[in-house]
Amino acid sequence: MRHGPAVRRRKLGEELRKLRDRAGLTSPEAARLVGWHQSKVSRIETGRSGVKTEDVARLLEVYDLQDPQLRLLLEALAQTSGESGTQWWHAYRGLLPSQYRDFISLESQASRARTLETSVMPGLLQTPDYAREVTRAMLPGLSAGKIDTLVEVRLARQEVLRSRDPLALSAVLDEAVLRRRVGGGPVMKEQLRHVRAAMELPHVRLQVLPFAAGAHTGLAGAFVIFSFPAISDLDVVVIDHLASSLSLERKEDLAEYSAAFRRIQEQALSPQESLHLIDDIESGA
Structure with missing residues (x-):
């Protein structure tokens, strides 16, 4: 059992790992292409840390994701997998x-x-x-x-x-x-x-x-x-x-x-x- 953000982080990480594998990239190779340390990619894929929408967008460019609906969903997951974001309910936090x-x-x-x-x-x-x-x-x-x-x-x-x-x-x-x-x-x-x-x-x-x-x-x-x-x-x-x-x-x-x-x-x-x-x-x- 997990609470909402942890569920979102893990699911987002799973999907990003699948896309990386589909692109034929290792974790270190993906990290090098976006200019990160490999540990950051690992933390994101295992759901140990949240991720910014712009970071997800950078990974999706590297992974050459063409599905616009899936892209929007993954970027939305990034917004709600942690406490950052600009959704309307944050005004009531x-x-x-x-x-x-x-x-x-x-x-x-x-x-x-x-x-x-x-x-x-x-x-x-x-x-x-x-x-x-x-x-x-x-x-x-x-x-x-x-x-x-x-x-x-x-x-x-x-x-x-x-x-x-x-x-x-x-x-x-x-x-x-x-x-x-x-x-x-x-x-x-x-x-x-x-x-x-x-x-x-x-x-x-x-x-x-x-x-x-x-x-x-x-x-x-x-x-x-x-x-x-x-x-x-x-x-x-x-x-x-x-x-x-x-x-x-x-x-x-x-x-x-x-x-x-x-x-x-x-x-x-x-x-x-x-x-x-x-x-x-x-x-x-």
């Missing part, structure tokens, strides 16, 4: 824990997210009022100003669903998520309407796991599986706890959680059936 910033960096790079939520609405689908109530409940004692800032961050994250190349989101919600009256009736009505609108997006698939399903794999807790373009083995599972999160990257873990998500989807209502249940719950909210 004084308030956001590093693990939350890591999560946002994964989410912003991903092409697909599969998520199971058992307690609250996925952050990407929350309304401002719902997000405010959840934040206030989870972080008691936080000032109103800081709560507002965290809600601002939550809403900024949702841009991944509205971008030109949006994140494909597959979400399964336990029925409890819909029935828990966060903020009271008016807040929940607005939230449920917001979810219904999101379900009309072609890149959003939402299913409800009804109480009638009984015991299911998801009882172990919520999780998210992020998948990335160009490099299939970058997939990572993120499991959130109250004060921390864990990133799982082993192929065995990914296979286990992917299979679990498929089973949960099979137990859940279809999107259309889920929509009917949401309508029923909204009418009584």
